[in-house]
Amino acid sequence: MLNRGIDHLVLCAHDLDAARDWYARLGFTLTPKAEHPFGTANSLIQFDGAFLELLTVNDASRIVEPEDRGFSFGAFNRDYLEGGEGFSMLVFEGFDARSDQEEFAEKGLSDLEPFDFERKAKLPDGAEVTVGFSLAFVTHPDMERAVFFTCQQHAPEYFWKRDFQVHDNGALGIRDVTLVAQHPVDLFGFFAGLQDATSVFKSGEDLRIRTARGNVLVTTPAGWRKHFQSTTGPDLDHGPILAAYTICVHDLRDTEKILKNNGIPFRMLNETIVVDPTNNFGVTLEFVHDL
Numbered sequence: 001m002l003n004r005g006i007d008h009l010v011l012c013a014h015d016l017d018a019a020r021d022w023y024a025r026l027g028f029t030l031t032p033k034a035e036h037p038f039g040t041a042n043s044l045i046q047f048d049g050a051f052l053e054l055l056t057v058n059d060a061s062r063i064v065e066p067e068d069r070g071f072s073f074g075a076f077n078r079d080y081l082e083g084g085e086g087f088s089m090l091v092f093e094g095f096d097a098r099s100d101q102e103e104f105a106e107k108g109l110s111d112l113e114p115f116d117f118e119r120k121a122k123l124p125d126g127a128e129v130t131v132g133f134s135l136a137f138v139t140h141p142d143m144e145r146a147v148f149f150t151c152q153q154h155a156p157e158y159f160w161k162r163d164f165q166v167h168d169n170g171a172l173g174i175r176d177v178t179l180v181a182q183h184p185v186d187l188f189g190f191f192a193g194l195q196d197a198t199s200v201f202k203s204g205e206d207l208r209i210r211t212a213r214g215n216v217l218v219t220t221p222a223g224w225r226k227h228f229q230s231t232t233g234p235d236l237d238h239g240p241i242l243a244a245y246t247i248c249v250h251d252l253r254d255t256e257k258i259l260k261n262n263g264i265p266f267r268m269l270n271e272t273i274v275v276d277p278t279n280n281f282g283v284t285l286e287f288v289h290d291l
Contacts, residue, residue, distance in 0.1 A: 027169025
């Protein structure tokens with residue numbers, strides 16, 4: 001059993017160009033836009049070993065509906081966007097998608113077929129290459145708006161590029177991901193199946209999952225409101241949702257300066273910078289100092 005590090009976050013937006021412009025104003029470096037063969041398009045924000053995936057549906061006619069044990073990445077994100085923009089999928093690193101899927105089935109999680117695909121990508125010098133991936137999906141019957149999967153890369157030498165990993169806002173990587181649920185401890189077995197069971201901890205009403213790269217917090221709406229000092233919380237009408245992520249940076253003062261210069265609304269909160277979901281395509285972004 002592997003303690004799988006966070007690989008990437010899928011952040012859904014109706015307008016990819018608008019999302020790219022916003023994240024550039026946040027001080028991130030973005031990869032060129034790319035298209036998937038199944039109706040979605042993306043642009044990435046890379047760190048050392050992890051990334052944010054800005055995603056949209058660009059050709060609904062190419063989306064394949066799920067059948068039998070198949071999971072449709074395009075259909076899920078299309079349906080997700082019909083309910084609003086946000087953080088649709090949490091992805092862990094994978095080294096063998098078929099082994100991962102077998103393990104998940106043995107643990108009583110989803111018994112879905114792995115999914116393989118390739119797409120074109122542009123390198124920093126403008127050269128076009130082919131990158132390939134194998135995905136092992138996991139769903140939960142009570143989470144309509146959150147899906148998890150592992151991502152195995154078949155051409156990592158073309159994918160990871162240092163030029164894409166240097167950001168004006170000083171971003172270093174993904175430190176935390178927050179999922180909000182009415183009863184976090186009810187998801188203990190689910191996360192113990194996704195990760196090494198010894199990395200999942202109960203902390204009062206919350207769950208904390210330590211991974212090989214970054215942490216996952218599952219908290220209550222009350223815990224959310226307390227942490228972000230907010231009178232409102234995420235809408236849980238359709239079950240638990242992925243609601244926030246935390247990026248560590250070299251120096252919060254430099255990040256603050258970038259945001260001010262670029263007209264980004266934010267709050268200073270307990271030595272962190274918070275960009276609220278109303279301004280950030282439905283997901284809360286928190287900046288903190290260093291790892």
